Amino acid sequence: MNGLTVAADSDALQPGAIAAALASLPMTLRATSGPHAALRAIGGGAGWCERAAAALSEGARGVLVARPTAVDVAQLSALAEHDAPIVLDTRWRHNPAVARVPELLAALDGGVSLFEAHAYVADEGSLDDAMRDLALLAQAAGGQMRHVSTVQRSVGRLVVHGQVGGDALHAVVDVTSVGSGTAWLRALGASGGVQLMVPDAGTARAARVTVTDPGGHTLLPLLHESAHRNAWRRLAADVQQGSPASDIDDLRIVTAAFAGEV
Amino acid sequence: MTGHATAQRPAGVGFLGAGPVTQAIHLPTLARLGDEFRVETVMDVDAGLAASVADRVGARSTTSMAELLDDDRVEVVVVCSPHVFHAEQVVAACRAGKRAILCEKPFAFDAQQASGIAAVSRQTGVPIVVGAMHTFDAGWLAGFEAWGDRTVTGIRSSIALPPNPRFEDFATELTGRPSGSPPAAAAADAIRGGVLGLAIHDLPLVRQLLPAGARPQVVDARVLQPGGYLIILEAAGVPVELHAVTSHNWRADWVLEAIAPDAVLRVDFTPSYVQAGSAIAQLITAEGARRFGPFEYSGYESEWRSLAGILRGTAAPPELQTLIDDLSFALQIADSAVERVTDARAMTAATDDRGGRR
Numbered sequence: 001m002n003g004l005t006v007a008a009d010s011d012a013l014q015p016g017a018i019a020a021a022l023a024s025l026p027m028t029l030r031a032t033s034g035p036h037a038a039l040r041a042i043g044g045g046a047g048w049c050e051r052a053a054a055a056l057s058e059g060a061r062g063v064l065v066a067r068p069t070a071v072d073v074a075q076l077s078a079l080a081e082h083d084a085p086i087v088l089d090t091r092w093r094h095n096p097a098v099a100r101v102p103e104l105l106a107a108l109d110g111g112v113s114l115f116e117a118h119a120y121v122a123d124e125g126s127l128d129d130a131m132r133d134l135a136l137l138a139q140a141a142g143g144q145m146r147h148v149s150t151v152q153r154s155v156g157r158l159v160v161h162g163q164v165g166g167d168a169l170h171a172v173v174d175v176t177s178v179g180s181g182t183a184w185l186r187a188l189g190a191s192g193g194v195q196l197m198v199p200d201a202g203t204a205r206a207a208r209v210t211v212t213d214p215g216g217h218t219l220l221p222l223l224h225e226s227a228h229r230n231a232w233r234r235l236a237a238d239v240q241q242g243s244p245a246s247d248i249d250d251l252r253i254v255t256a257a258f259a260g261e262v
Numbered sequence: 263m264t265g266h267a268t269a270q271r272p273a274g275v276g277f278l279g280a281g282p283v284t285q286a287i288h289l290p291t292l293a294r295l296g297d298e299f300r301v302e303t304v305m306d307v308d309a310g311l312a313a314s315v316a317d318r319v320g321a322r323s324t325t326s327m328a329e330l331l332d333d334d335r336v337e338v339v340v341v342c343s344p345h346v347f348h349a350e351q352v353v354a355a356c357r358a359g360k361r362a363i364l365c366e367k368p369f370a371f372d373a374q375q376a377s378g379i380a381a382v383s384r385q386t387g388v389p390i391v392v393g394a395m396h397t398f399d400a401g402w403l404a405g406f407e408a409w410g411d412r413t414v415t416g417i418r419s420s421i422a423l424p425p426n427p428r429f430e431d432f433a434t435e436l437t438g439r440p441s442g443s444p445p446a447a448a449a450a451d452a453i454r455g456g457v458l459g460l461a462i463h464d465l466p467l468v469r470q471l472l473p474a475g476a477r478p479q480v481v482d483a484r485v486l487q488p489g490g491y492l493i494i495l496e497a498a499g500v501p502v503e504l505h506a507v508t509s510h511n512w513r514a515d516w517v518l519e520a521i522a523p524d525a526v527l528r529v530d531f532t533p534s535y536v537q538a539g540s541a542i543a544q545l546i547t548a549e550g551a552r553r554f555g556p557f558e559y560s561g562y563e564s565e566w567r568s569l570a571g572i573l574r575g576t577a578a579p580p581e582l583q584t585l586i587d588d589l590s591f592a593l594q595i596a597d598s599a600v601e602r603v604t605d606a607r608a609m610t611a612a613t614d615d616r617g618g619r620r
Contacts, residue, residue: 151481152501172418
């Protein structure tokens, strides 16, 4: 049988929708309960850095972390030393539409006036986690994050400002049961703009990328692939190509930016 | 003016100021309301402009406000002059005993001045309508009614607009357009101009969404390039974001959103100037999305229809205290944002290094 073997910790199953993702990639991945799986999925609760490191030390060729929680920069730096593929399966970052955005932003004339990022979540307890995931999405689309500061926090909203790719970032997470799990980005430029709307990681409902330029307003072709599934495809590709994923470095930058270190 | 008591329709209208707002907004709107209103006089300090604009609608022209106010045929005065003249002209029109006044926003520069105007309005019995077209917009009104008494937990007012001439030219053939670009404004002027020139369209709506009596406190204010603002405030514990970008992006995007634990209200407004019907409101809940509009009338037309109702006695004039409170709310945000924006720019200057996306 072909495909990389995958073993998943029980705490990864639900947040990563592991069964559904693996079932949709039957040629690439193969679930196993054995101790020597090529890929390991771990839950993102407390201690995930240590567990990811342990999985690699035990022989895993790659690790997927389902919904990672906050860690500090030192922990991430230590994990990065493993120099192995690690994919962080956060809410929106791995939606396949995200990869289209950087070149669209680069094509905007005259820079970006405002880079807006917004997300809806259902639970006020997850405001900070959602903001970090939103920041990872914004960074993947817009470039390196810096100078982040919390501007406003209430029971129902968290607002941060900073820079993404050198442009002014305005990021908001709202608590509401409506549209929960949805995030969007909007970059407004001098003569056009780019907008990305990303659904929750578990759905194959297509993200929408739209571009406005002097010639019109264009919706890019829809990709009906969930962020969870694409995260696994990314991990498999990185393992097969021997190219460490940049997710840990991305999270390290975001964490440092939120800590006021960059 | 002596008592007019001429309640026959159409009512005579006189304009103080013949610039783009008169030409591109009010005259096209009144052309749709010929049974209700007739333009009698256009006044402007530029005699040629006044004559040109008046000639379009078969009206008289003058450079004298006194002449317009003394004319019994002018029953409704529309104040479309530069902002600095609004208060003085509204008071003069009230004292002239006109039947109603429509004043472009803002109708005063501070709460004290607004209270003075309100006192004259009460004394003379002349109703004042402020040209805040979104407050009259049928899409907004329907969406807000459906919103009901929900507790708002967040508000987003977002405006992305190309320069006004794009939409002025869709609305009319403009004459006497101010030439050249305005000089770059200092941060304080830019932020105040942003609040009182753009955000003010939606601030009365924001205030309606907030708990009664909410006082705004700005926590962050930034000037955006090439033009615009980003202001974060809270009022009665509710976070509010106000932002606008003016650029050469042709796609206007004017949105007001209210967030509640169980609902999101989104109102998409049309660009200014054009007669494109009402906003479209969507109330999204667990049961689905309810859509309101677009209705036939633009906010401008609804504004004038409301004024016609006031003249006929079928509609109540706006509460003067509401107008004062709306203005005070906007001025508090403008003043507080000006104080904050200095800090923000200083911070930006100290930390700015472009991280290099591309």
